[in-house]
Amino acid sequence: MSFEQPLPKSLSPSRLQDFQSCPRKYQHASVERIPQPASYASAKGRFVHYIFEHLHRLPAPERTIERTRDFVDSAIEAVLTVDVRNDIGMDDAMLKKLLQETRAIITTYFEMEDPTAINHEGVELRLGVEIDGTPLFGILDRLDRDPDGELVIVDYKTGGLPNRNYDTSTFANAELYAALCEAKLGEQPNKIRLLYVAQGETIERSVSEVTIRARASAAANAWQRINRYYDDGEFPATPSKSSCRFCAYREICKADGVPVPA
Numbered sequence: 001m002s003f004e005q006p007l008p009k010s011l012s013p014s015r016l017q018d019f020q021s022c023p024r025k026y027q028h029a030s031v032e033r034i035p036q037p038a039s040y041a042s043a044k045g046r047f048v049h050y051i052f053e054h055l056h057r058l059p060a061p062e063r064t065i066e067r068t069r070d071f072v073d074s075a076i077e078a079v080l081t082v083d084v085r086n087d088i089g090m091d092d093a094m095l096k097k098l099l100q101e102t103r104a105i106i107t108t109y110f111e112m113e114d115p116t117a118i119n120h121e122g123v124e125l126r127l128g129v130e131i132d133g134t135p136l137f138g139i140l141d142r143l144d145r146d147p148d149g150e151l152v153i154v155d156y157k158t159g160g161l162p163n164r165n166y167d168t169s170t171f172a173n174a175e176l177y178a179a180l181c182e183a184k185l186g187e188q189p190n191k192i193r194l195l196y197v198a199q200g201e202t203i204e205r206s207v208s209e210v211t212i213r214a215r216a217s218a219a220a221n222a223w224q225r226i227n228r229y230y231d232d233g234e235f236p237a238t239p240s241k242s243s244c245r246f247c248a249y250r251e252i253c254k255a256d257g258v259p260v261p262a
């Protein structure tokens with residue numbers, strides 16, 4: 001078998017995660033481009049990101065809680081499209097729940113940091129760069145310059161907190177973004193800051209050159225395998241409870257005879 005669709009021109013940190021969790025998922029999502037229906041969690045994530053993006057695009061003195069709340073109406077229009085509403089079966093009760101949770105998140109966020117005091121190097125920063133022959137592309141929530149002059153990668157998280165051991169996947173995306181920043185801007189971010197805005201918790205980790213090299217090398221390795229599987233005409237399925245649980249392609253895989261766990 002060979003694919004009718006071309007291989008994507010670049011690899012993003014989230015698509016790399018798809019590939020690493022199950023190559024077949026990458027095939028369905030990135031090569032065959034079979035749409036993944038929105039879920040309540042993904043819609044809420046986009047909704048909250050939209051609001052914080054617009055807040056941080058304002059000049060620093062204007063980044064107030066009142067201005068933040070003003071972006072809720074435009075988020076409804078921009079994010080809760082007819083397709084998204086249909087995917088998640090949104091009715092009045094669900095919209096009310098989303099708006100309540102968003103209001104709570106905005107209040108919590110203003111207890112976590114003072115956006116008027118933040119110095120950005122970029123908001124929704126688009127980074128495309130080739131590292132070791134691997135074309136990488138991603139959009140970073142924020143790149144801040146801390147008062148001590150350090151570059152910090154900032155990522156909003158609207159889901160649950162990770163377990164206390166902070167497994168490697170918690171920071172994997174952000175560490176690859178650090179590699180992109182270094183290659184594109186010529187300066188290495190020294191810190192990753194994950195803002196769990198529903199819980200009001202911030203998790204930070206330092207970034208080392210060794211970590212950045214390891215992430216770039218894992219991405220290069222994945223890109224080589226992606227090209228090989230593409231040429232072979234099939235990406236292997238690696239079903240597991242954790243990968244398949246929320247996967248949009250469960251029914252396709254079952255029909256293909258993949259032993260998808262219940």
Ligand code: SF4
Binds near residue numbers: 240248
């Ligand atoms: S259902 Fe499981 S095996 Fe199939 S693509 Fe998704 S993660 Fe892979």
